[in-house]
Amino acid sequence: xxxxxxxxxxxxxSVDKDNLSVTEGGYAVCEDGIxxxxxxxxxxxxxxxxxxxxxxxxxxxxxxxxxxxxPQYAFRGLGMDLELLDWLNSQAFPEESKxxxxxxxxxxxxxxxxxxxxxxxCRASIFATAHTEATKILMSYLExxxxxxxxxxxxxxxxAADYLVxxxxxxxxxxxxxxxxxxxxxxxxKFILTPRFIxxxxxxxxxxxxxxxxxxxxNVQSHLSENFGEIDWVRELCPWSDFYGDAYDRFGLFxxxxxxAIMAHCVHCSDEEIALMKERGVYVAHCPQxxxxxxxxxAPIRKYLNSGLKVGLGSDIAAGYTLDMFxxxxxxxxxxxxYWRLVDESMRPVTVKEAFYLATVGGGSFYGKxxxxxxxxxxxxxxLDDSSIRTSLELNPGERLERAIxxxxxxxxxxxxxxxxxxxxxxxxx
Amino acid sequence: xxxxxxxxxxxxxSVDKDNLSVTEGGYAVCEDGIxxxxxxxxxxxxxxxxxxxxxxxxxxxxxxxxxxxxPQYAFRGLGMDLELLDWLNSQAFPEESKxxxxxxxxxxxxxxxxxxxxxxxCRASIFATAHTEATKILMSYLExxxxxxxxxxxxxxxxAADYLVxxxxxxxxxxxxxxxxxxxxxxxxKFILTPRFIxxxxxxxxxxxxxxxxxxxxNVQSHLSENFGEIDWVRELCPWSDFYGDAYDRFGLFxxxxxxAIMAHCVHCSDEEIALMKERGVYVAHCPQxxxxxxxxxAPIRKYLNSGLKVGLGSDIAAGYTLDMFxxxxxxxxxxxxYWRLVDESMRPVTVKEAFYLATVGGGSFYGKxxxxxxxxxxxxxxLDDSSIRTSLELNPGERLERAIxxxxxxxxxxxxxxxxxxxxxxxxx
Numbered sequence: 098x099x100x101x102x103x104x105x106x107x108x109x110x111s112v113d114k115d116n117l118s119v120t121e122g123g124y125a126v127c128e129d130g131i132x133x134x135x136x137x138x139x140x141x142x143x144x145x146x147x148x149x150x151x152x153x154x155x156x157x158x159x160x161x162x163x164x165x166x167x168p169q170y171a172f173r174g175l176g177m178d179l180e181l182l183d184w185l186n187s188q189a190f191p192e193e194s195k196x197x198x199x200x201x202x203x204x205x206x207x208x209x210x211x212x213x214x215x216x217x218x219c220r221a222s223i224f225a226t227a228h229t230e231a232t233k234i235l236m237s238y239l240e241x242x243x244x245x246x247x248x249x250x251x252x253x254x255x256x257a258a259d260y261l262v263x264x265x266x267x268x269x270x271x272x273x274x275x276x277x278x279x280x281x282x283x284x285x286x287k288f289i290l291t292p293r294f295i296x297x298x299x300x301x302x303x304x305x306x307x308x309x310x311x312x313x314x315x316n317v318q319s320h321l322s323e324n325f326g327e328i329d330w331v332r333e334l335c336p337w338s339d340f341y342g343d344a345y346d347r348f349g350l351f352x353x354x355x356x357x358a359i360m361a362h363c364v365h366c367s368d369e370e371i372a373l374m375k376e377r378g379v380y381v382a383h384c385p386q387x388x389x390x391x392x393x394x395x396a397p398i399r400k401y402l403n404s405g406l407k408v409g410l411g412s413d414i415a416a417g418y419t420l421d422m423f424x425x426x427x428x429x430x431x432x433x434x435x436y437w438r439l440v441d442e443s444m445r446p447v448t449v450k451e452a453f454y455l456a457t458v459g460g461g462s463f464y465g466k467x468x469x470x471x472x473x474x475x476x477x478x479x480x481l482d483d484s485s486i487r488t489s490l491e492l493n494p495g496e497r498l499e500r501a502i503x504x505x506x507x508x509x510x511x512x513x514x515x516x517x518x519x520x521x522x523x524x525x526x527x
Numbered sequence: 528x529x530x531x532x533x534x535x536x537x538x539x540x541s542v543d544k545d546n547l548s549v550t551e552g553g554y555a556v557c558e559d560g561i562x563x564x565x566x567x568x569x570x571x572x573x574x575x576x577x578x579x580x581x582x583x584x585x586x587x588x589x590x591x592x593x594x595x596x597x598p599q600y601a602f603r604g605l606g607m608d609l610e611l612l613d614w615l616n617s618q619a620f621p622e623e624s625k626x627x628x629x630x631x632x633x634x635x636x637x638x639x640x641x642x643x644x645x646x647x648x649c650r651a652s653i654f655a656t657a658h659t660e661a662t663k664i665l666m667s668y669l670e671x672x673x674x675x676x677x678x679x680x681x682x683x684x685x686x687a688a689d690y691l692v693x694x695x696x697x698x699x700x701x702x703x704x705x706x707x708x709x710x711x712x713x714x715x716x717k718f719i720l721t722p723r724f725i726x727x728x729x730x731x732x733x734x735x736x737x738x739x740x741x742x743x744x745x746n747v748q749s750h751l752s753e754n755f756g757e758i759d760w761v762r763e764l765c766p767w768s769d770f771y772g773d774a775y776d777r778f779g780l781f782x783x784x785x786x787x788a789i790m791a792h793c794v795h796c797s798d799e800e801i802a803l804m805k806e807r808g809v810y811v812a813h814c815p816q817x818x819x820x821x822x823x824x825x826a827p828i829r830k831y832l833n834s835g836l837k838v839g840l841g842s843d844i845a846a847g848y849t850l851d852m853f854x855x856x857x858x859x860x861x862x863x864x865x866y867w868r869l870v871d872e873s874m875r876p877v878t879v880k881e882a883f884y885l886a887t888v889g890g891g892s893f894y895g896k897x898x899x900x901x902x903x904x905x906x907x908x909x910x911l912d913d914s915s916i917r918t919s920l921e922l923n924p925g926e927r928l929e930r931a932i933x934x935x936x937x938x939x940x941x942x943x944x945x946x947x948x949x950x951x952x953x954x955x956x957x
């Protein structure tokens with residue numbers, strides 16, 4: 098049967114935020130791309146499935162990256178001494194403008210997609226640029242990769258560099274519809290509406306995006322309350338809004354019963370904003386590396402978890418410098434410790450288990466029933482060989498996973514599955 | 528001539544905190560272990576030296592790790608949800624007690640030394656345990672490695688777990704002298720006095736260590752002002768001291784004209800303490816990863832630089848989880864940004880260049896004339912192949928170094944030299 102097999106290994110996943118399920122030498126069953134559960138002994142009904150014996154290796158769910166800017170990948174790890182608005186003008190905008198050149202887009206996106214394919218990430222939500230052809234190129238490469246992604250052609254018709262800003266709201270909307278229609282046949286790669294952020298979209302543009310959303314039934318991704326300068330700017334630009342998130346909401350672009358919205362960062366949300374996020378079911382894309390690198394601050398993730406918000410993790414390439422979601426897990430824990438120590442002692446740190454949950458189940462739920470090896474979940478999985486991390490201790494699989502998260506990188510991955518389909522890895526790339 | 532050669536490549540080092548010297552396709556000359564400078568064209572006098580052509584690769588100074596606990600290496604990346612005093616009792620002390628078993632010490636220290644050898648670190652200051660034989664084993668392995676290190680048998684005769692605390696001050700002192708004398712012949716590996724920290728050393732022990740220091744002319748390493756609980760504890764234990772650092776100073780163990788002291792952490796130093804550190808020439812071992820992992824806080828490195836203190840970087844294995852000094856550089860920058868944003872807006876973030884300077888020249892000066900490829904400096908160097916970090920951009924060597932620091936790991940290292948001697952790398956280890 099297509100995409101049906103059994104993996105034997107040390108199977109680990111989050112039952113809930115505080116508890117891991119660990120089955121040493123267990124069997125994870127995938128039938129037609131869907132998980133049929135984990136077993137200590139393989140039931141007879143699955144004995145005719147192909148068996149992939151991974152021995153003592155670790156088998157964990159795929160990771161989900163709720164926020165990444167593909168066209169910024171080329172300059173990851175560069176220009177790391179700047180804040181958001183300066184960084185946009187000196188790093189992000191000049192690089193993004195290159196994607197009007199399709200040949201450049203091909204060269205750069207090829208590298209991004211290959212590295213994403215080799216990473217822990219199985220599904221992701223990705224910003225392209227405000228260039229239709231380049232966005233289509235990115236989407237076609239992602240389609241071939243076997244990863245499942247949402248990709249947005251970015252809308253931005255004000256307050257960006259002259260060489261990058263779109264000529265009009267009308268142009269931006271027309272090109273958006275064109276991109277949606279010309280990529281509608283893709284199977285793994287879906288369009289997601291992507292107004293860059295309030296400061297770069299006129300009211301006319303936001304209204305038009307909202308109309309497209311209703312017409313095509315699409316999800317939305319954008320940025321929210323990342324930086325104090327940005328928040329002040331939104332207040333000036335939208336005097337009719339009560340707060341930043343309210344500005345999205347008035348246009349019907351902040352999530353709701355019939356569609357989902359991802360808001361990246363959420364570093365400085367007010368209680369009012371948090372309440373509306375909860376009501377609308379907004380997904381917080383927590384990007385700790387980016388928030389540190391751009392000196393934006395620390396998002397109060399414990400507060401969001403206590404408030405019952407939906408939270409997943411994002412790399413935010415390239416304000417975050419790496420696609421490596423293990424690093425994002427570590428930095429989620431790290432910044433929460435500093436938040437607890439330096440900002441609010443009532444908000445206890447996020448644990449390693451909780452951050453692992455956010456990277457798998459938390460973000461995964463945006464894409465479907467994902468992140469657990471339980472009956473009915475889609476079968477996304479990573480097989481890790483952690484033998485290169487040497488120690489004199491005897492460790493159990495749960496300890497080995499914690500250690501791999503802290504010390505490992507994508508070189509640990511030896512197999513990767515998305516909906517039960519194996520992704521071919523190129524081990525040479527970093 | 529012994530240890531004399533020329534390396535051709537892109538030669539980069541810190542001229543000062545704010546400026547890199549970058550010589551594209553230049554020649555770095557090593558004569559008998561000492562640098563003779565960097566040249567765009569190779570002078571005739573060096574044309575008979577062996578030429579190591581590293582093509583387009585990056586050639587940078589070695590890195591210096593001012594603070595690491597070798598016996599904790601086995602559990603790096605584990606137990607990451609604890610604070611200092613709990614972590615000592617549940618993680619560090621139980622593991623350290625195993626080193627009374629020489630066979631275990633051999634097995635565990637072999638891994639530590641091999642991984643250190645494969646790392647960016649050329650010289651380091653290392654805590655062993657309070658076990659004489661195990662300390663000698665560690666020192667002999669380090670001696671063989673070719674790295675240059677200071678190693679201390681730890682003194683601790685109070686306030687540690689029963690199974691680990693030394694039986695008396697007299698015993699601790701006698702064993703310390705024994706270790707000093709039995710390792711005196713080593714060439715690369717030097718003894719450094721290592722009272723664990725004030726809470727674990729009686730006054731009698733501290734007095735005795737001070738006497739040994741004078742007798743043998745040794746340097747000192749310890750911990751300072753890491754955590755609020757610890758600082759309060761020192762105040763109770765040493766009511767006769769004005770502050771934590773003053774307690775070391777009253778015993779003559781805080782550095783001075785004829786010897787050097789490294790104090791790890793220095794997260795919460797008062798102005799009085801900073802003034803005394805400056806007067807005594809104390810080396811601050813800044814361990815940002817550890818200070819985050821144990822929720823200790825953020826050391827105000829900008830303040831220390833402004834105050835003219837000596838600052839180097841430390842991994843603090845295993846409260847820090849990795850020996851990778853590139854990661855320590857990145858986290859130095861990262862936490863300084865959060866300090867600026869969350870604690871004190873007058874203390875601007877540490878730049879990538881400054882943190883690179885601290886990892887090379889800053890820490891290196893503890894060990895000698897190190898960290899620059901200039902006439903008369905000892906020749907410690909790393910050759911990096913960063914070709915696996917792909918991009919569509921044309922980058923200059925300075926940009927490639929910044930990117931390698933953020934994105935690379937020890938797998939980038941293809942050659943490593945300490946005092947002009949090549950260290951043999953085992954590329955399989957992580």
